Amino acid sequence: MPEPPCSVVIENLVKRFGSFVAVDHINLAVRKGEVFGFLGPNGAGKSTTIRMLCGLLRPTSGRALVAGIDVARKPEAVRQKIGYMSQKFSLYNDLKVIENLRLFAGLYSVPAGELRGRIDWALEMANLKGQENLITGTLPGGWKQRLALGSAVLHRPPILFLDEPTSGVDPISRRQFWDLIHEMAQEGVTVFVTTHYMEEAEYCNRLALIFRGKMVTLGTPTELKRDSMKGDLLLVECDSLGRAVEALQSAPGVLDAAVFGSALHLVVAGAAEASPRIRSYLAERGIAVRRIEQIRPSLEDVFVSLTAGHGARQEATA
Amino acid sequence: MSLIRLLAVARKEIIHIRRDVRSLFIVVIMPVTLMLLFGYGVSLDLKHLPICVYDQDGSQQSQDMLKRFQASEYFHIERAVNSYSAVSRALDDGSAKMALVIPWDFSRRLRDGAPVSVQALVDATDDNTANILIGYTQAVLQSYSARLQTDWLQQRGQLLQPATVSVETRTWYNEDLESSDFIVPGVLALVMSVIGTFLTSLTIAREWERGSMEQLISTPVTAMEIMLGKLIPYFVLGMFDVAVCAVIAIVWFQVPFRGSFLTLAVSSALFLTVVLALGFFISVAAKNQFAASQIALLVTFLPAFLLSGFLFSIEQMPVFLQWFTYIIPARYFVSVLKDVFLKDTPMAMLSAQLIPLAAFACVLALVAARTFHKRLE
16 A cells, blocks of 8 residues: 655754754654644744744744645645644634634635535534634633634645644543544544643654654654663552662662652563562662562653653753 | 635724724724814913003003903903012912003103003913913004004194004904814824824734734735735724714814815825824734834824924924924825815815825835734744
C-alpha cells in the first residue's frame, strides 16, 4: 500500500525572538488523516510552531508546507484549507453562538446555499443545538471550546490545528472533545494538536515530544513507551520514600530514581537481576520494601526520563 | 476582495456597536450633547457687561451721559458708588468689569466748552473682553460728544452741519452677528472627529486585547477586507450623525443653511474618511485600547477644537501656528462648513478646501491599509 500523502511537512524550521530560540530546527511530516500530538511543557515552542504553520508568524529559517503549500509564501491559500483554534479562547464573547458561527462561515466564504446545512452540522457536532441564541460569553468552558472547534471547521478544512484545545476544561468535556477529534480524523481530517496533558497524548496516533524548542523524540505512544526508555522500569513501594530515593540514586545498577505518587520508579538495566539487589540494598539501610515489580512505563515516565537527560546535557554545555 | 467576507466583518462590527453601551452613547448622545453644549454654552457675544459708576459731579449732564450707557445693550450699570476705594473693591471682587469715573467739574467744563475726560478703569484679566469694553465705551462717548457738538453749534445759531463721514455697516452671512451661527456648524467637525477617530481607534486594539485577532487572522479574510468591514459601519454612523447635527443646527439653533446639501455630504464624506483612516491607523499602531483612545484625542479632537478655526480664528494665531494648521484636516472641513451654512459658495469655489481634504483622505487610507498586517509580530 502506498504511503498516504503528507498534510504537513516541516523542514528545519527555526523561530528566534531576539536571542531566544523558540523553535530550533524541527523536522517532521504529518500524514493525512493522522491525529498528530505535539507534546511538551509550557514554553517548549509548541504554540510558536503551530502559529508558523498557520502563517501567523514568519519562520526565521526553514520551511513549512501545509497541504503542499509553502505557508510563508502563500499564507492565504493555506488558510482556506485549515482550521485553527488558538490557545486562548478567541471567539467574540459579545456575539451569540449563532452569530459567531455565521461570522466564521462568512470569513471562510461558505456559499449561501450551504450556509444553513453547515451551521446545523457544526451545532450538531458541538452539541450546541438549541443554544444558538445564548451569548457566547455566558457559556461554560467546555461549550466554548466546542463552539470554537465548530467555528474552525465550518468550511470543512482537510487540516486542523488545535493549540491546547482542552486547557482549562473539565475532564468529561475533555473526553468528549477528544471523541470529536477522532470522529473528524476518521473522516480523513488531519489533526495537529498540542497538549501538555500526558493522558491526552495517549489519544494521538503519533507524538512528537518537544522540549526547549527542540524535538526530543517522535513515534506512536506505544513505540515511545517501548523504545525510548533505556532499561526496565521498576515500581518500588517502601518506607521513608525520601531517604530511599536519595540512597537509590547513587546505588549501583540504578540509572534513574524518582518519586511517583506514593511509590518510587527506578530505571535499571535488567529488571530480573536488579530486583533482589535493590531489596537487599534498601534493607541494609533499614528501609523495608513492601513491593517491587516491573511495570510498563507511562508516557510521563518517558517524558521525564528523556527531558531530564536533555536538560542535564544542556545545562552541562551551557 | 470578497464581498461575503467583507460583509461578515461589517455585520459583526455592527453587532459589537449595538451591544456596547458606550459606543451607542458616543454615537447617539454625544452629537446632541455637543451641539447643545456649544450652541448654548459657548457664546462669544459680550452683552450686559456689569459696570459701576463713580459720578463725582452728580449733575444733570453727567446723568444724561450715563443714560446712554444704560441704554446700550452692552452695558449694565450694576451700581453707583461714591469713593475710589469702592471702585477698586468692585473691580477686585469681579462684580464690575469696568468702572466709569466722572470728574467733579464735568458739567462746568462742558459749559465752558473746555475738553473733558471721563476715566474708565477696566478689568483686563481677560484681554479680549477688556478690548471689547474699551471699544464699546469709546463708541458710546463718541456719539455723545458728536451730539454735544451739534447742540453747541445750534445754540450759537450755526444751522449748517459740519461735514461728517459715518460708516453704514451691513453684516453679511451672519446678519445678526450671532456667535452661535458661527460656532454651531463647526461642532460638526468636532463630532466627526470623535465618532471617527475615537471609536475606530478602539476596534483593532480591542481585538488584540481580547485575543480575538489571532482567530480572525487565521481565516482567509484579507487585511483590506478587515479594514473596510470595520470602517464601513462607522462611516454610515458618521454620516447619520452629520445629518442629525445639521438638523439640530438648522431647526433648533436656526442657523441659516444657504449652501447645497451635496457640498455638505461630499465634504463630510471626505472628512469622515480622513478621521476613520486615522483612527484605524492609531488602533493598529497602538494595539492597546487605552493608549489608542488617548492618542486619538490628542491628534484629532484637540486640533479640531483648537486649531481648526472652529472657535479661534486662524488669522489671529501666531504665524508658525497658522502654518501648522495646514496639516490639520479639520481646518479645511470647518472652513467648508462655515461656507456651506452661512454662504452659498459653489462647490467649485471650495476646491481649495476640498482638494486638501481629499488628499488627506487618500494618503491616510493608504497608510492605514499598509500598516495593518495579518501577523502576530
